[in-house]
Amino acid sequence: MSTELAIDLFAGAGGFTTGAESAGIKVIWAANHWRLAVDCHADNHPDTFHSCQDLHQADWSAIPSHNILAASPCCQGHSRARGKDRPHHDLQRSTAWAVVSCAEYHREDVVVVENVPEFADWALYPCWADAMNRLGYAVSPHVVDAADHGVPQHRKRLFIVCTKSKTPLKLDLPQREHMPINNVIEWDYPKWSQIDKPGRSLATLRRIDAGRRQFGERFVAPYYGSGSGMTGRSIHRPIGTITTLDRWAIIDGDRMRMMQPPEIKTAMGFPAHYLLPATRREAIQMLGNAVCPPVAKDIFEAIRKTA
Structure with missing residues (x-):
């Protein structure tokens, strides 16, 4: 990558931008359709020019020259955890075409697209990849x-690296030591509740009992769902995927609470000083949609070494 100037499409909370900047890349322009996300990004990246817009309608000629395009098109239409608003999520798949439109105009040296692995199963993915070809x-x-990149969370994501090389790049990515979620949890946080209290769901109590039998008095567990939601998981390993919902509970003896935004921020790999919306729900939604900055950093550094 000769000139390392980047733009960030569907920038959200700014994980892609944070990772790129950690790799020494200057992100000069970032866009998102959600005003709160744009404001959050601007608070943390004040030297980047920001645009709040529907990128389907973007005027690519108005964007400053750059060599690197980072993009995280909407994943909800591809994810297995699609929620209830499926027609709306299906429509969001088309956001991926904004990447093609931008690349057609700017012909960046490098395009990196992040999404859920199921993006590659999209019926139009072969057409999308062919358009980039x-x-x-x-x-x-x-x-x-x-x-595998030092983030205390198992979070599998698809990173599509598009370059002007004769053959597709095979990145030599580092395999970093796995970090336990215990490093993130603030055990002295004040807002705990008693597990055995009136109104507590019997299903929740059964899951907690199963977790105690397997992990002891301290562990984490999804507050709903199947899989590890039935038993929880050890605090001495990375947590499961963090989502846009208030999902992960911390169990400590006879008390429990949900993970708090500062803990989730660290579990996503954002720096401690990173600013988030004051509203809990919006902070968690923004983090759950974000790119993990350490992963983005390793991706860009590997591209630099390989390209």
Whole structure:
């Protein structure tokens, strides 16, 4: 990558930007349709020019020159955990075409797209990849687990690296030591509640009892769902995927509480000083949609070494 100036499409909370800047790349422009996310990004990246817009309608000629395009198109239409508003999520799949439109105009040296692994199962993914090929890009998908990059969370995401090389790049990514979620939990946080209290769901009590039998008095557990939601998981390993919902509970003896935004922020790999919305729900939603900055940093550094 010769000139390391980047833009960030669907920038959200700014995980891609934070990772790129950690790798020494200057992010000069970032856009998102959600005003609160744009404001959050601007608070943390004041030297970046920001735009709040629907990127389907973007005027790519108005964006300053750059060599790197980072993009995180909407994943909800591809994810297995799609929620209830499926027609709306289906429509969001089309956001991926904004990447093609931008690349057609700017012909960046490098395009990196992040999404859920199921993005590659999209019926139009072959057409999308072919469009990038026709623009002169070799398309190289990599499925990456954030836990392998020092983030205390198992979070598998697809990073599609598009370069003007003759063949697709095969990145030599580091395999960092897995970090336990115990390093993130603030055990002296004040807002705990008693597990055995009136109104507590019997299903929740059964899951907690199962977790105690397997992990002892301290562990984490999804507050709903199947899989590890039935038993929880050890605090001495990375947590499972953090979502946009208030999902993960911390169990400590006879008390419990949900993970708090500062803990989730650290579990996503954001620095401690990173600013978030004051509203809990919006902070968690923004974090659950974010790119883990350490993963983005390792991706860009690997591209620099390989390209």
